Amino acid sequence: MEMKDCRIAGLRDNKKIHQAIRTILKEIGEDPNREGLKRTPYRVAKAYEEWCGGYWFKPKDVLDRQFTESCGIVIEGPISFTSLCEHHLAFFTGSAYICYIPDKYVTGLDKLVKLVEIYARRLQVQERMTAQIADGLFKNLKCKGVMVVVKAKHLCVSSRETKNDTTETITSEVRGVFCKDLGARQEVMNLINMKDVK
Numbered sequence: 001m002e003m004k005d006c007r008i009a010g011l012r013d014n015k016k017i018h019q020a021i022r023t024i025l026k027e028i029g030e031d032p033n034r035e036g037l038k039r040t041p042y043r044v045a046k047a048y049e050e051w052c053g054g055y056w057f058k059p060k061d062v063l064d065r066q067f068t069e070s071c072g073i074v075i076e077g078p079i080s081f082t083s084l085c086e087h088h089l090a091f092f093t094g095s096a097y098i099c100y101i102p103d104k105y106v107t108g109l110d111k112l113v114k115l116v117e118i119y120a121r122r123l124q125v126q127e128r129m130t131a132q133i134a135d136g137l138f139k140n141l142k143c144k145g146v147m148v149v150v151k152a153k154h155l156c157v158s159s160r161e162t163k164n165d166t167t168e169t170i171t172s173e174v175r176g177v178f179c180k181d182l183g184a185r186q187e188v189m190n191l192i193n194m195k196d197v198k
């Protein structure tokens with residue numbers, strides 16, 4: 001199962017969505033029939049196939065390959081992502097670090113990137129997305145612990161009344177041994193900082 005196939009079948013041709021987009025265009029004072037906007041309802045519907053394509057995947061779909069390997073901490077990142085805030089349908093973009101301590105098994109590194117994608121491509125709040133990524137990995141890969149750190153900028157904050165384009169939101173979630181092991185958490189943060197969190 002590939003993320004590039006991550007499309008909601010038929011959404012681009014969904015007439016109800018086209019009509020809804022036309023209504024928005026009209027109500028903001030535009031002419032939905034002018035040349036530049038004629039195909040906009042179709043284009044928006046098609047874009048939503050990708051932006052919301054993550055609903056069609058479960059973590060076990062991407063964590064299907066696991067290999068026997070004993071090693072210490074594994075950290076993948078920064079994994080860049082784009083998601084849609086469910087309160088404003090505005091984008092938030094940033095990067096995630098996924099860290100886990102294997103218990104006899106590891107998964108492909110690209111699978112961790114895909115795990116972020118399946119939760120980013122939905123209507124989200126960053127707090128829940130971070131928890132879902134952590135649970136998705138902890139429940140589907142036999143491991144001792146998981147730690148996920150997400151850093152993102154929200155367009156609904158930077159482009160609206162607050163107009164603050166410097167602030168970022170940082171969220172983290174821990175599962176398993178990381179819940180009690182402060183030292184392990186500190187080690188992960190040190191390793192991430194070596195890689196210069198952006």
Ligand SMILES: [Zn+2]
Nearest residue numbers: 085087088156
């Ligand atoms: Zn928002």
